[in-house]
Amino acid sequence: MKTIRVAAAVIRRGSQILAAERGYGEFRDGWEFPGGKIESGETAEEALKRELKEEMNAEVIVNEKITTVEMDYPEFHLSMDAFLVSLADDHFELLEHEAACWLDYQHLDDVNWLPADQEIVRVLKEKYMKGC
Numbered sequence: 001m002k003t004i005r006v007a008a009a010v011i012r013r014g015s016q017i018l019a020a021e022r023g024y025g026e027f028r029d030g031w032e033f034p035g036g037k038i039e040s041g042e043t044a045e046e047a048l049k050r051e052l053k054e055e056m057n058a059e060v061i062v063n064e065k066i067t068t069v070e071m072d073y074p075e076f077h078l079s080m081d082a083f084l085v086s087l088a089d090d091h092f093e094l095l096e097h098e099a100a101c102w103l104d105y106q107h108l109d110d111v112n113w114l115p116a117d118q119e120i121v122r123v124l125k126e127k128y129m130k131g132c
């Protein structure tokens, strides 16, 4: 099965993170972390900076890696690195997504995450919400 390598950004602002709704393609209407495929010769961090500029016109600071999710989708194997990211300034535009919302950590389950993202959300809760 073909492997697709993807980098995903958990964009944090205070105690909230940004969830984005896919506006096209096979996962349309599912919620995800902004990002995209890592191209050959790129690091995951470089791919994230490029993708967030392309799809959100945002300048970002890529911080620690949260986890790598390995998941078999029907058509391909997904290997997805998720990073904590902050916006360099408050500016972003939704150039490709249908919608986006800032979620408090207590409301992470309020949107319909793509299957692989459910694992990121699980790790977020475990790593960053202990004791809440």
Ligand SMILES: Nc1nc2c([nH]c(=O)n2[C@H]2C[C@H](O)[C@@H](COP(=O)(O)OP(=O)(O)OP(=O)(O)O)O2)c(=O)[nH]1
Pocket: 004, 006, 007, 008, 027, 031, 032, 033, 034, 035, 036, 037, 038, 078, 080, 114, 115, 116, 117
């Ligand atoms: N960007 C992103 N993709 C995700 C997430 N979760 C998840 O399963 N995926 C899957 C959906 C897609 O099959 C693949 C990434 O595709 P993409 O469409 O975002 O990547 P891209 O912008 O480079 O692709 P393209 O439309 O230019 O071909 O990973 C996520 O949180 N963020």
